[in-house]
Amino acid sequence: EVQLVQSGAEVKKPGESLKISCKGSGYSFTTYWIGWVRQMPGKGLEWMGIIYPGDSDTRYSPSFQGQVTISVDKSISTAYLQWSSLKASDTAMYYCARRVYSSGQIYIDYWGQGTLVTVSS
Amino acid sequence: DIQMTQSPSSLSASVGDRVTITCRASQSISSYLNWYQQKPGKAPKLLIYAASSLQSGVPSRFSGSGSGTDFTLTISSLQPEDFATYYCQQSYNNPPVWWTFGQGTKVEIK
Numbered sequence: 047e048v049q050l051v052q053s054g055a056e057v058k059k060p061g062e063s064l065k066i067s068c069k070g071s072g073y074s075f076t077t078y079w080i081g082w083v084r085q086m087p088g089k090g091l092e093w094m095g096i097i098y099p100g101d102s103d104t105r106y107s108p109s110f111q112g113q114v115t116i117s118v119d120k121s122i123s124t125a126y127l128q129w130s131s132l133k134a135s136d137t138a139m140y141y142c143a144r145r146v147y148s149s150g151q152i153y154i155d156y157w158g159q160g161t162l163v164t165v166s167s
Numbered sequence: 168d169i170q171m172t173q174s175p176s177s178l179s180a181s182v183g184d185r186v187t188i189t190c191r192a193s194q195s196i197s198s199y200l201n202w203y204q205q206k207p208g209k210a211p212k213l214l215i216y217a218a219s220s221l222q223s224g225v226p227s228r229f230s231g232s233g234s235g236t237d238f239t240l241t242i243s244s245l246q247p248e249d250f251a252t253y254y255c256q257q258s259y260n261n262p263p264v265w266w267t268f269g270q271g272t273k274v275e276i277k
Contacts, residue, residue, distance in 0.1 A: 081265070081266065083266075090254065090268055090269075090270050090271045091205075091211065091254055091256075091268040091271075092268070093264065093265060093266035093267065093268070096265055096266075105262070105265060107264055107265075108264070141210055141211075145258075151198070151199070151216055151217040151220070151258075152199060152258035152260060153201045153213060153216035153217070153256075153258055154201070154203075154211075154213060154256070154258075154266075155213055155216075155222070157210035157211055157212075158210065159210055160210055
């Protein structure tokens with residue numbers, strides 16, 4: 047069974063650093079892109095970036111370039127999303143998601159359960 | 168960047184109603200259009216991919232159509248478990264933005 051299991055909720059202060067994780071299982075982790083999606087409270091879904099665990103090729107949305115870092119440790123089938131200095135506006139639910147490329151079509155077939163990040167002084 | 172516009176933003180409907188949600192892309196995306204359902208406190212769930220292909224396990228009352236810039240999600244007979252927010256997503260892979268979501272359509276009980 048394919049699963050993406052994310053790390054637990056975090057409460058941080060502005061200026062602190064944070065790294066959240068997404069562990070894949072039940073499939074060949076290195077052969078599917080993993081993306082990160084932000085959902086601010088009461089709002090819609092925003093694509094942040096994506097990484098290919100096989101070679102760590104990473105692409106960022108222009109809206110998030112320089113604001114976050116996406117990385118992967120393929121030895122433990124885990125992708126990461128990190129911040130060096132959190133802001134209150136980073137308060138949101140963050141999802142990891144598996145990108146599928148099949149028969150010429152591209153879609154997200156599995157999502158993590160989400161990690162709620164709260165940034166407050 | 169490709170922009171995705173959904174309409175309506177919200178709607179009220181009764182169990183058994185036929186519901187239609189539309190999604191328009193700012194440029195042609197062929198059939199690279201997917202639909203997701205999100206319930207409160209839960210991750211999104213794939214319903215339709217490639218504009219009209221039903222994901223395995225999704226009830227047949229859900230259907231999708233369209234190509235190019237105009238797409239539709241239809242629920243033929245709304246069920247109690249269908250009250251949720253629905254998002255379209257383009258996967259045309261138009262760098263630098265790989266995925267763009269519509270703003271969502273909330274389906275509420277009338």
